Amino acid sequence: MSLCNHTNSFYSRRDFLTRGSLGLGAAALGMLSNPAKLLANSGQLPAKAKRVIYLFQSGAPSQLDLFDYKPLLQKMHGEELPPSIRGETRLTGMSAGQSSFPLVGTPFQFAKHGQAGASVSELMPHTAKIVDQLCFVKSMYTEAINHDPAVTFLLSGSQFPGRPSMGAWLSYGLGSDNENLPAFVVLTTKDKTGQPLYSRSWGSGFLPSEHQGAQFRSGKNPVLYLENPPGVSPQSRRGQLDRLQQLQAHQHGTVGDPEILARMAQYEMAYRMQTSVPEVMDVSDEPDHVYEMYGEDSRKPGTFAANCLLARRLAEKGVRFIQLFHQGWDQHGNLPKAIKVQCKETDQASAALVKDLKQRGMLEDTLVIWGGEFGRTNYSQGRLTDDNFGRDHHPGCFTLWMAGGGTKPGITHGETDDFGYGIRSRGVHVHDFQATVLNLLGIDHEELTYKFQGRRFRLTDVHGHVVKDIMA
């Protein structure tokens, strides 16, 4: 399909493609078409992952209460954060003016799990059971201290808007494996509050808009305007499209513009999506044991668990980049209670997704990522009481985990200091993380570029080192 819908714009994807010596012309670059996937196979690097499921935890989960266990904090609970540790680090305006920075030891029990002995808190019992499949990176760090810049940085490589998101880059670089579904699909958890989401997180920036993430919503109209209007049955729509295509063909016969053929193809694609999207979204054919694995929530459309299940279905259909957004991790106060809710919503389904992919033999070539945009402070924001505290934003270190897609299972990469404040070894900067993800997909992050405003832009800006240590 999609013959040549860009004959009129020799935009510079061609630069990238020809540099990958594929010799493709400018033609055939439709939203759902897929010439560029060749890149992954014949391109610069061997691809380990074919697709990504990114379980983005918006608002920034507290690494100290989930994965990065610090007994020293428990020992020093309530004592001041030593100025020598705090140094000159930037704090946000929300806690910076505090007269006291009392350290908070996690109130949750940690235990070592799996052969690797990874520490996981009691809040994540299901994740704890699959640690041997996971690759923890405890030494992530970022440059931004506030949500919007940090999310934008993590997902686009720049703290300021205007750049394509990670999924858009992959859509541009790799295309889709499924002609009937977009290359980049976004699922957000319904009815969550807290830190807002910004559509630029899945936007196309300066790339053509066809690369932006398509948001699939829960409910009967998963893609906006997918459903025929009232009074138009599928048969009647088919008939209408046939007539429309006759008219377009007539027009093409007169004026000869190949764009008309491209438009016809897109109308057909839209028609096919009317079937393919509801099909993939219709989970009624899933057996009970699958629901049990993902948890009760997975039966309720729009929950994180239901979205995890959908993510697996989309992955099966060859969607390149599936990104879930789950809000509500921004625990400036009332952390002990709030984080429990968050974990309950995400733990079981995240673990189930990894298990499910593994069982289906898909984990090998599916990269799963779980994490937020920065970490949280080791000191309490606001008053530390017997049963309550909060943690402010902390860019200096945070934890995320990855699974499958060519990552080493059962390892922990990097280490933070005893205060959980700075990084002791093998720090992974946001740009390093991005370079690594691209590398796992077979892309040299320095080669995936797009010329805009006289400059070749890339996801990793002018930085980024691939973290080889985490690769299988």
Next chain:
Amino acid sequence: MQMVDNKWLPRLGGLLFLSALLSCFGKGDRISYSEDVKPLLNQKCLRCHGGIKVQGEFSLLFKDMALAENESGSRAIIPGNAAGSELIKRIKETDPELRMPKEGNALTETEITLLEDWINQGAEWDDHWSYVKPIIRTPEIDNDWIQHDIDRYILQVMQQNELDVSPRAEKHELLRRFSLDITGLPPSPELADLYLAGILSESEVMDRLLQSPHYGEHWSSMWLDLARYADTKGYEKDAPRSIWRYRDWVIDAYNQDMPFTQFTIDQLAGDLVENATADQMIATAFHRNTMTNTEGGTEDEEFRSAAGIDRVNTTFEVWQGMTMSCVQCHSHPYDPIKHEDFYGLYAIFNNTMDADLDSEFPFMLEVRDSLHANEIDELSQWLGAENSPVRDQVIDPGTLRSIISPRLIPALCDDFKNVLISKWGGCNNRSTLANNQKDKKYYLLYEDLALDELTGFRFRTKAHGDAAEIRVHKGSDDGQIICTAPIPESKKWRHDIFPVSETLDGRSTLVFEIVNTTGLQPDGLVDLYSIEPIYGHTPIAQETISQQDSLLKLYGDGIETPVMREKSKVLWRTSQVFDRGSYLAKTDTVFPSVPDLYHYEGEIKNRLDLAHMFIHENNPLTGRVYVNRVWNRLFGRGLVETLGDFGSQATPSEHRDLLDYLAVQFTGDWQWSTKRLVKEILSSATYQQSSDWDAIKIELDPQNLYYSRAPRTRLSAEQIRDQALAVSGLLTPELKGPSVMPPQPPGIWKMPYSSEKWENADDEQRYRRGLYTYWRRTTPYPSLIAFDSPTREVCVSKRINTNTPLQALVTLNDPVYLEAAQELGNWMKKQDGGTGEKIAAGYRRALFRDPTVEELQVLLRLFDDTMIAKPTPTETALDPFDLVGNTILNLDALLTKS
């Protein structure tokens, strides 16, 4: 306005032209640096010896560095002596360790010879073509086809490429093209009748369309992409912003055919023009469209700096086609712009009062309606004012200040530093990063206050602890302290009086400093609502104060528009280079300046000077860049394809002579008239060609690079919406005003921490043009985004047209389009004649021509199919006329300008 010509140094343009002419004659002829050598250097050398990397301290980008002795002690280029030049030795080197370029293939013989010849000829540096003032070089070519000088240029290029012109487009095509290109809408049936019947000429049709107020609407949407205009602040919660008056200003400016010179001055520096009008103030909102970060805990100064950087980038992309964004981190990789140059420009924009405050202070306030104005007048009279503070709808802050005089409120200050000024008038020292807080100063400044008989000040304050005091400095922020006021802790407003420390006289600037003596929050936080200087011993009576407060509240209720205002010299910010672009790494101090490539010797001290430099007759870029944007909008591609990049990385163009012709005419004979420019281009035979393809053209020019046919381009997002509404008869042609919320599916907007929500307009407001749709940057209107509208977070020169299935879903299924289809269906039903005639009328209404026999047959079959299809048991089938309407609204011919 008058500039002295000697501000511009002579340049090597003549030489460039000469060499360009000669360079085609082969070896030994004069070689041009910019035309011949630079492209080779860009490709082979600048990656390591350019603006980012300067290996061996050798860069080929700047003449002084290229000719200097480099790290190794040798000279890479010795003019006149290629054999002695290290550069030549290294590119001829056989040892792969030493040979240049280090990576990639060796240069070819031809390339080496080129460089040798160039050095032997003296290694002259000339300017890149776009930095040289354009001149007219009309080809001496003539034939019957030519209607306009534009055609001579196009014909010459066509002939060089063995292409023939296309026949003239048919009248109905021309009509639709004129109308869509001038007003963004299809022609009215009346205009169509007059033209198609031969009563109006083409020129008359164009004039009528140019006089339509819809012209301004259509052309603003191009400008609003550049201005990154939106109805929200952009970051994080993306709260609303009231700046639609700026959008209306752009519409008016286009409709009044404001010369592009004034258009430039008003937007970049309207506030600096002597006796600036309200309109000129609103125009400065161009640069208040930068995003504001209201996320909790963010450092305002960081995002103020980001806005400043955006202003430099945007200004230079919009007016000069210069890609400044790379220069914020390092020297330009390909063009001769140094890293420091960026901050010289930044210094020009660095001293406006705005400071990323949530309130977006400073703004201009206008009255909401006559009732509002009357209330203000009444209160002002009660307070003894001689003049109304309302002039031309604008509430004049100066007059207001005199009415409440001698009282001072923060929202009417002359300048400030670090305090957060809210819209209701007060301010506080609540902020931000404690690491910096101890060094941070909080000031509020008023100019020219009377000091005679000043005995003290009454401050209206609340304070969270006992750790704050207000110090009053005379003259400047570090001037003599004339009053120290320890502010008592209080949750309620207090109004304590503090005496001055000595007898004073004359007039002076006073700077009120709020000092947090401990540096801790909340202990040292103060809310300051007003300051009352007390003369003699009598404070203002309480009744007067409460009336003043009512007046101030009315002021705050006005329609606000954030505007640019220059800071008071006393609190001028120092501008520094950001090392590698990082706001946290400030290095050398810089002053306002423009890059050397302009060879500009005039004084550049502020935005007004910069605006004058842009519109100066010797500026080589302003005219070129604007005419190119207009050409792009009309033809779907610029004469220079990279609209925002006229540097050496710009896409090479065969149409530079035409570009120069248009630029010279636009800035000269056509007197910067944007309407004239459009009309001139539309009058050309080039524009009036048919857009049909034929086999030869597909073969020789598939991209239509040589304009041997008119372009077929998909309409813009706004046009597609507007056309559906217009063709169906639903369009509400109302002009301007606050943005509107046409229906969008539920659940698109999620507004945290706020009660803001998308409320579908349920009256005729839902049928306004796309341009007026409320634009929230983080969740823009879905059906406009589907057709490639930018999000308006940053300046966008060119929308990339895509073709996706989501677009088909919009025009087939979006309720807005369905409603339009039904309206068109109803209209068809009411027409005379049989079904065929009714459908033909509908087709004509959309496309201004009769359907062909085949087309009508297909539409009739569609109609019949629907008639015989059995309705589903649960719902009534769509009326066949509506389905025909829906189909017409999805025709490629309709979605395209052809």
